[in-house]
Amino acid sequence: MAFTHTINQTRNGKHPGNGYREGLGMPETETGERPNFIVVEDVAEGLIDSRAAIEAAVRQILVSVGEDPERDGLVKTPHRVARMYDELLDGYDKDLETVVNGAFFDVEYGEGEMVVVAEIEYNSMCEHHMLPFVGKAHVAYIPRDRVIGLSKIPRIVDMFAHRLQVQERLTNEVADAITEALDPAGVMVVVEGQHMCGSLRGVKKHGVNMITTAKRGEFSANRELRDEFYRLIGK
Numbered sequence: 001m002a003f004t005h006t007i008n009q010t011r012n013g014k015h016p017g018n019g020y021r022e023g024l025g026m027p028e029t030e031t032g033e034r035p036n037f038i039v040v041e042d043v044a045e046g047l048i049d050s051r052a053a054i055e056a057a058v059r060q061i062l063v064s065v066g067e068d069p070e071r072d073g074l075v076k077t078p079h080r081v082a083r084m085y086d087e088l089l090d091g092y093d094k095d096l097e098t099v100v101n102g103a104f105f106d107v108e109y110g111e112g113e114m115v116v117v118a119e120i121e122y123n124s125m126c127e128h129h130m131l132p133f134v135g136k137a138h139v140a141y142i143p144r145d146r147v148i149g150l151s152k153i154p155r156i157v158d159m160f161a162h163r164l165q166v167q168e169r170l171t172n173e174v175a176d177a178i179t180e181a182l183d184p185a186g187v188m189v190v191v192e193g194q195h196m197c198g199s200l201r202g203v204k205k206h207g208v209n210m211i212t213t214a215k216r217g218e219f220s221a222n223r224e225l226r227d228e229f230y231r232l233i234g235k
């Protein structure tokens, strides 16, 4: 199976080390002082060391808000934040072909019947504020002649969720990826999300739940299919 879909947002230069002091995110200058702000660049390879760069940037934020980045509670914070971003944004390092890894199965399944994978918990980060949004994704597809391994759909959701996102695009990207991987007769994705940027700022309403949908193929044309999907996921 060849995928035409390519992910070209891969972060470069994930090679830790480079002589930066662990936990501080800053290289020492010749005099042993750490400057307040630097651009971390691996000149030899022409690559940015992403983790060291994030550590340096977080340290700069701490200074900028008036904090002392050397005090006990904060001294390792840039390091922790960079590690956290590694995890929360690891979707940039993944692509559809690797995630699916050929886990297709030929099945005899009722003509036009749907497969539903519901209640897929995800966490993502909104690209406007870099604050988390979390919730559940529900996916339905109508196979033509093959299905995909059960664990693969949550992994596809995670791959796209672990990038800077808006919920609408996340929903569409999951639908398009499943279309591309399986060539099903139809796909529908419903994503529910609670956005920290909405509950912390501005409107300050807790528990605001945003729902987005994406429909492809028979789900676009057939309202009964959509209603059946909503009924199966209890909406």
Ligand SMILES: [Zn+2]
Pocket: 126, 127, 128, 129, 130, 131, 195, 197, 198
């Ligand atoms: Zn936001």
